[in-house]
Amino acid sequence: MNVRFAAYSEDLPLTSIQALTLEYIMLRVEQGDVFPKDVEGFLSIRNSSVVSLLNNLERDGYICRKAADFDGRYSRLIPTGKALAMREEISKRIDQYMMALFVDIPEDELRILESVLEKIEQNAR
Numbered sequence: 001m002n003v004r005f006a007a008y009s010e011d012l013p014l015t016s017i018q019a020l021t022l023e024y025i026m027l028r029v030e031q032g033d034v035f036p037k038d039v040e041g042f043l044s045i046r047n048s049s050v051v052s053l054l055n056n057l058e059r060d061g062y063i064c065r066k067a068a069d070f071d072g073r074y075s076r077l078i079p080t081g082k083a084l085a086m087r088e089e090i091s092k093r094i095d096q097y098m099m100a101l102f103v104d105i106p107e108d109e110l111r112i113l114e115s116v117l118e119k120i121e122q123n124a125r
Contacts, residue, residue, distance in 0.1 A: 008093045
């Protein structure tokens with residue numbers, strides 16, 4: 001059965017990619033400043049796509065951009081109260097999706113998968 005995250009977010013006022021992006025921003029902002037380049041790396045997509053995504057999130061009131069203290073050319077991404085109000089629901093949906101991906105896969109097979117993925121990541125570097 002093909003399980004897709006879009007099905008887990010279809011009744012949210014956000015697309016699945018917007019929900020994932022907001023979750024990422026909200027998690028990262030707890031550790032420090034978040035910039036568009038961070039989102040670009042997280043999603044592995046081009047700058048133009050990130051700009052469009054962030055413009056839509058800003059237009060809809062989920063994030064705002066503020067100039068970085070160290071250089072006004074850099075925009076920090078700040079989640080708004082509207083985004084923070086949805087955080088628990090977004091996190092719950094992502095968790096449900098992740099759990100659905102791994103249902104009925106034995107623990108030993110998950111360990112093998114993790115090992116293979118780590119080797120792929122090392123090879124990619």
